[in-house]
Amino acid sequence: MRGPGRWAVLVSLTVAALVMIFPFVLVALNAVKTPEEYASEGPLGLPGGLHLQGIVDFWVRVDFGQKLWNSLLISGSVAVLAVVLSVLNAYALGIGRVRGRLSILVLFLVANTLPQEALVYPLYYLAKEAGLYDSRLSMIIIFTVIQAAFGTYLLSAVLGQFPKEILEAAEIDGAGRFRALVRVVVPISRPTLSVLLIFFFIWTWNEFFLPLIFLISNDNQTVPVALGVLQGERYMDATMSSASALLGIVPAVAFFLIFQRTLTRGVTVGAVK
Amino acid sequence: MIGKSGVAALAALVLALSACGSGSEEAPADGPRVLRLWHYEAAESAMGKAWAEAIKKFEAAHPDVKVEFEEKSFEQIQKTASMVLNSDQAPDVMEYNKGNATAGLLSKQGLLADLTEEVTKRGWDKLLPGGLQTTARYDERGVMGSGNWYGIPNYGEFVMVYYNKDLFEKHGVEVPATFEEFTAALDTFVRAGVTPIGTAGAEYPAQQILYQLALSKADRAWVDAFQAYQGKVDFHGPEFTYAAQTFADWVAKGYVDEKSAGVKAEDMGVAFMNGKHPMMISGSWWYGRFASEIKDFEWGHFLFPGATMAPGSSGNIWVVPEKSANKDLAAEFIDITMSKEIQNLLGNSGGVPVAADPEAITDAKSKELIESFNTLTGRDGLAFYPDWPAPGYYDVLVAATQNLINGSKQPAGMLDEIAQPYEDNLADLGN
Amino acid sequence: MRVRKKGYWLYLVPSLVLFLVVIVVPFLMNLGVSFTRWSGVGTPRWAGLENYARLLEDERFWLSFQNNVALIFAMAVVPTVLGLLLAAALFDFIGKRFGPRTASALRAMYYLPQVLPVAVAGVVWGWMLHPSYGAINQAFGLDLDWLGDPDLALATVMAVMVWFQLGYPVVIFMAGLQRVDPAYYEAADLDGASWWRKVWHITIPQIRPEIFVVLLTCTIAALKVFGPIFVLTRGGPGNATLVPSYFSYLNFFQKSDVGYGSAIATVLALIIVVVTFLFLRIQERES
Numbered sequence: 001m002r003g004p005g006r007w008a009v010l011v012s013l014t015v016a017a018l019v020m021i022f023p024f025v026l027v028a029l030n031a032v033k034t035p036e037e038y039a040s041e042g043p044l045g046l047p048g049g050l051h052l053q054g055i056v057d058f059w060v061r062v063d064f065g066q067k068l069w070n071s072l073l074i075s076g077s078v079a080v081l082a083v084v085l086s087v088l089n090a091y092a093l094g095i096g097r098v099r100g101r102l103s104i105l106v107l108f109l110v111a112n113t114l115p116q117e118a119l120v121y122p123l124y125y126l127a128k129e130a131g132l133y134d135s136r137l138s139m140i141i142i143f144t145v146i147q148a149a150f151g152t153y154l155l156s157a158v159l160g161q162f163p164k165e166i167l168e169a170a171e172i173d174g175a176g177r178f179r180a181l182v183r184v185v186v187p188i189s190r191p192t193l194s195v196l197l198i199f200f201f202i203w204t205w206n207e208f209f210l211p212l213i214f215l216i217s218n219d220n221q222t223v224p225v226a227l228g229v230l231q232g233e234r235y236m237d238a239t240m241s242s243a244s245a246l247l248g249i250v251p252a253v254a255f256f257l258i259f260q261r262t263l264t265r266g267v268t269v270g271a272v273k
Numbered sequence: 274m275i276g277k278s279g280v281a282a283l284a285a286l287v288l289a290l291s292a293c294g295s296g297s298e299e300a301p302a303d304g305p306r307v308l309r310l311w312h313y314e315a316a317e318s319a320m321g322k323a324w325a326e327a328i329k330k331f332e333a334a335h336p337d338v339k340v341e342f343e344e345k346s347f348e349q350i351q352k353t354a355s356m357v358l359n360s361d362q363a364p365d366v367m368e369y370n371k372g373n374a375t376a377g378l379l380s381k382q383g384l385l386a387d388l389t390e391e392v393t394k395r396g397w398d399k400l401l402p403g404g405l406q407t408t409a410r411y412d413e414r415g416v417m418g419s420g421n422w423y424g425i426p427n428y429g430e431f432v433m434v435y436y437n438k439d440l441f442e443k444h445g446v447e448v449p450a451t452f453e454e455f456t457a458a459l460d461t462f463v464r465a466g467v468t469p470i471g472t473a474g475a476e477y478p479a480q481q482i483l484y485q486l487a488l489s490k491a492d493r494a495w496v497d498a499f500q501a502y503q504g505k506v507d508f509h510g511p512e513f514t515y516a517a518q519t520f521a522d523w524v525a526k527g528y529v530d531e532k533s534a535g536v537k538a539e540d541m542g543v544a545f546m547n548g549k550h551p552m553m554i555s556g557s558w559w560y561g562r563f564a565s566e567i568k569d570f571e572w573g574h575f576l577f578p579g580a581t582m583a584p585g586s587s588g589n590i591w592v593v594p595e596k597s598a599n600k601d602l603a604a605e606f607i608d609i610t611m612s613k614e615i616q617n618l619l620g621n622s623g624g625v626p627v628a629a630d631p632e633a634i635t636d637a638k639s640k641e642l643i644e645s646f647n648t649l650t651g652r653d654g655l656a657f658y659p660d661w662p663a664p665g666y667y668d669v670l671v672a673a674t675q676n677l678i679n680g681s682k683q684p685a686g687m688l689d690e691i692a693q694p695y696e697d698n699l700a701d702l703g704n
Numbered sequence: 705m706r707v708r709k710k711g712y713w714l715y716l717v718p719s720l721v722l723f724l725v726v727i728v729v730p731f732l733m734n735l736g737v738s739f740t741r742w743s744g745v746g747t748p749r750w751a752g753l754e755n756y757a758r759l760l761e762d763e764r765f766w767l768s769f770q771n772n773v774a775l776i777f778a779m780a781v782v783p784t785v786l787g788l789l790l791a792a793a794l795f796d797f798i799g800k801r802f803g804p805r806t807a808s809a810l811r812a813m814y815y816l817p818q819v820l821p822v823a824v825a826g827v828v829w830g831w832m833l834h835p836s837y838g839a840i841n842q843a844f845g846l847d848l849d850w851l852g853d854p855d856l857a858l859a860t861v862m863a864v865m866v867w868f869q870l871g872y873p874v875v876i877f878m879a880g881l882q883r884v885d886p887a888y889y890e891a892a893d894l895d896g897a898s899w900w901r902k903v904w905h906i907t908i909p910q911i912r913p914e915i916f917v918v919l920l921t922c923t924i925a926a927l928k929v930f931g932p933i934f935v936l937t938r939g940g941p942g943n944a945t946l947v948p949s950y951f952s953y954l955n956f957f958q959k960s961d962v963g964y965g966s967a968i969a970t971v972l973a974l975i976i977v978v979v980t981f982l983f984l985r986i987q988e989r990e991s
Contacts (some may be wrong), residue, residue, distance in 0.1 A: 017813035023828040039546040039566040043831040088715040096712030111727040113976040117956045118969030122730035157913035191879040216341045216362045222826040228346035245824040355745045382745045425801040534941045535852025665959030675941035
C-alpha cells in the first residue's frame with residue numbers, strides 16, 4: 001500500500017489512540033482547577049489557570065514522598081524477584097519439560113486466579129503470627145508469588161517453542177544447565193522478560209486492596225492507599241484526586257517508557273541463526 | 274545448582290528488606306508516653322480543624338506526652354477496623370462510624386473499651402441530648418440505644434433540603450412551610466422545565482429521600498422498631514407504602530430525574546453547585562463545602578416540610594480500642610474535644626457541634642445550620658439512617674431505589690425486595 | 705538424557721515453597737472457613753454445607769455468572785482480536801513505513817489505560833457517561849442513561865473494559881512479533897502476498913503461545929473482575945452488572961458474612977481452575 005493509503009491507516013490508528021487517552025486529558029484538566037472552578041463549571045469545564053497549591057498541600061499532608069518511595073520499593077522488588085522466579089520456573093517447565101508440568105502450571109496459575117478477598121483473612125492471621133502484619137515485606141512476598149504465576153505461564157509458553165538447536169549447541173559447548181539458562185536462554189528471551197518487568201511493576205504499583213489491608217501505618221503505605229484518603233465516606237475531593245492520580249502514575253509511566261525501548265532491542269531468534 | 278552466590282544474594286536481599294519491613298517502631302518501655310490518634314476527616318473540614326486544635330491543647334496540658342496523629346482514609350478504617358483492633362497496631366483513640374453494623378459489631382466482639390466509668394466521672398452524658406446518646410451506647414448484642422458507653426460523638430449530622438435562593442426567586446417560589454406548599458413548588462419548577470430535586474441513585478441520597486418520606490408518616494415508636502428492633506416493622510404498612518408510592522410518583526411527575534439511577538453523590542453535589550437543580554435533599558456534611566465553594570448564587574436550607582423527624586444522628590464517635598495501653602490519656606483527649614472551646618470552634622467552622630455555646634457562634638451560615646439541628650434534637654427528631662438496621666443493607670436499598678427510579682419494579686415489589694434481607698437479619702440476631 | 709530431567713525440578717523449588725505458604729495454606733484456610741459461620745473476629749461456628757446449599761439457591765449468585773459471560777467476551781475475545789490487528793498493524797505496517805518510534809508512541813498511548821488506577825478511571829468515566837452533562841452524550845447529541853439504565857449498563861461496562869484491556873494484548877503481541885524470523889515475511893513478499901494473508905498465515909501461527917496466554921489470562925481477569933465494577937456501578941442498577949467477585953466482596957466486607965463469602969470465593973476459584981486446566985490442555989495439544 002503506497003501513497004495516500006498508508007496515511008489513512010496512520011491517521012485512523014492515531015485517532016483511535018487519542019480516544020484511548022482522552023480520559024487522561026480530563027484528569028489533567030481537573031488536576032489544575034481550583035475547587036471553586038470545579039464546583040461552578042463541573043468536571044468538563046475548562047480550568048481558568050493553573051492551580052497547583054492543592055497538590056502541594058496534599059503532598060505535604062500525606063507525606064507523598066514517603067508513599068512514592070514505598071510504592072517504588074515494593075513494585076520494583078516484586079518486578080525483579082517475580083521475573084527471577086518466572087525464569088526459573090519457565091526453564092523447568094518450558095525447556096526442561098518436567099513430568100506433570102500441566103498440573104504444576106495450573107497449580108501456579110491458581111495463585112493468580114484466586115479472588116483476593118478469599119486470601120485476606122487467612123493471610124492476615126498468618127502475617128500476624130510471622131510478625132509481618134503492617135510491613136512492606138509482606139506485600140513484597142505476596143505479590144511476588146502472585147505475579148510470578150503469570151510470568152511462569154507466559155514465559156513457559158514462549159520457552160516451549162525455544163529452538164532445540166541452540167540448546168544442543170550450548171550443550172555441545174559444554175555448558176551446564178545453569179550456564180545455558182544464563183548465557184543463552186535469558187538473552188534471547190529479553191523482549192518477553194521486559195514485558196514481564198513492565199507488567200509486574202505496573203500491576204503491583206496499582207494494587208489497592210491488599211495494601212489497604214496490610215499496610216496500616218502511614219509510613220508503610222503506598223500511593224494508591226494514600227490516594228484513598230481523598231475519598232471520604234460521603235465526599236470525594238475531585239480536583240485533588242485528579243492531581244494526585246497524575247502524580248501517582250508518573251513513575252509507572254516513566255518505567256514503561258524506559259523499558260519499552262528494551263522491548264524493541266531484543267535479539268530475535270532468527271538473527272541468532 | 275542455582276549457584277551459591279545466587280542464594281547468598283537472595284538471602285541478603287531478604288534480610289535487607291526485612292530491615293525496612295516494619296515501619297512502626299515499638300514504643301520504648303520507659304520514656305515519654307505516646308498517644309496514638311487516628312481519624313479520617315479532611316484537614317480543612319470543621320472536624321479536622323477542631324481536632325487539630327484539640328491536639329494542641331492536649332499537648333499543652335500534657336507536656337510529657339507526645340501525640341502521634343495519623344490521618345487515615347475512611348475506606349481503610351471501614352474495611353480493616355476489626356483486623357487492626359485485634360492486633361498490636363491498634364491506636365489509643367480513633368474516630369469510628371456509629372451504628373449497629375460498625376461500632377455495635379466491634380463492641381460485641383470485645384474490641385472496644387467500655388467508657389461508662391469515664392462518662393459518669395466526667396459528665397459527658399450531661400452534654401449529650403438523648404437522641405445523640407443512642408449511637409454511643411451498645412448492648413451485648415451490639416444493638417444501639419442501651420448498655421455500656423463505647424463511643425463519644427463530638428458532632429451531629431442531619432438531612433435537610435438545600436435550596437438555590439436565586440432560582441427560587443427567578444421562578445417566584447417561596448420557601449414551603451407545609452408539604453402541600455412543597456409539592457406546589459415542585460410543580461412550579463417542573464412546569465418551567467426544570468428538574469426540581471437533584472439526587473443520586475447509585476449511592477446513599479436516593480434512599481435517604483425514601484426514608485424521609487416514610488418518616489413523614491411515622492412516629493418515634495416506628496423508628497425504634499425499625500432501627501433497634503423494639504417491635505415488628507410492617508414493610509407494607511402505611512409508612513413504607515407511602516414512601517415507595519410517593520417516590521415512584523415523584524419520578525413519574527419529573528420532580529426527580531428518571532435518569533438519576535446511575536448518578537453518584539459527588540455528581541449530585543456538583544450539579545447543585547452548578548445551579549442545575551434548585552433543590553437537593555441531603556445531609557449537613559455538604560454544608561461546609563457549599564459555604565466555601567458556591568460563589569455564583571445565594572443558597573440556604575430548610576427542614577423537610579411536613580415531618581417532625583429527619584434522617585440524622587450523632588456524628589462519628591471517638592472509640593478507645595480495648596488493646597490500648599493509654600486509655601486514661603485517651604479519655605483526657607476526648608474530654609478536651611468536648612470542651613466549650615473546641616466545640617465552639619467546630620461550630621464556627623461549618624460543623625454541627627453537640628455542646629457548643631450558642632452565643633459564641635458568630636458565623637451567620639453556621640448559626641442557621643446549628644439552629645436547625647437544635648430544633649430537630651429538641652423535638653427528638655433524629656431518626657438515623659435507612660441502611661443501619663442490617664449489615665449490607667446499604668446495597669440492598671441502593672438496588673431497590675434504582676429499580677424504583679428506572680421503573681423496573683413497582684412499589685409493592687420493591688418493598689418485598691427490601692423486606693427480605695431485613696427479616697433475615699432479624700432472625701440472625703443474637704447469634 | 706534421562707538423568708538431566710530430574711535436575712530441572714530444583715528450579716521449581718523456590719516458587720513451590722513460597723507458593724505453599726502464600727497461596728495453598730490460605731486457600732485451604734479459606735476452604736475451611738466456607739464450612740462455618742463467621743464474622744471475621746472471634747471463633748467461627750461450624751455450619752457444614754449450609755453456605756453451599758444457600759449458594760445453589762441464590763439467584764444473585766447465578767445472575768452474577770451470567771453477567772460475567774458477557775464480560776468475558778468484552779475482556780478476552782474483543783481485546784485479543786483487536787489487539788492482534790493493532791499489534792500487526794503497528795509492528796509491520798507503521799513500524800516499517802513510519803519508523804519504530806511512531807509505532808512505539810502509538811503503543812504507549814494504547815497501553816496508558818492500564819496504568820491509570822481503577823478508582824480514578826472510574827471517576828473519569830463517570831464524568832464522561834453522565835446522563836446530563838457527560839462528554840459522550842454532549843459530543844453525540846444523545847440523551848442516554850449509560851450507567852443507570854439496566855438495559856444499557858452492562859453494555860456500557862463492557863465497552864469501558866475493552867478500553868481498559870486493549871493495551872495489554874497489544875504490548876504482549878508486539879513483543880512476541882520480535883521473535884518472528886523476518887525471512888518468512890521476505891519470502892511471502894516475494895510471492896506477492898497481501899498484508900492480510902501475511903498476518904493470517906505467518907504472524908498468527910508464530911505468536912500462538914502469546915495468543916493463548918492472552919486469551920486465558922484475560923478470561924481469568926474477566927472471571928475475577930472487581931475494581932471497575934466497584935467504581936462504575938457497584939453492581940447496579942439493580943443487579944444488572946453484578947459479578948461474582950463483587951458479590952463475594954459484599955459478603956466478606958459489607959455483611960461480615962465471611963463464611964458465605966468464602967464459599968462464593970471457593971466456587972469461583974474452582975471454576976477458574978477447571979477453565980484453566982481445560983484451556984491449558986488445548987494449548988498443550990496445539991503445540
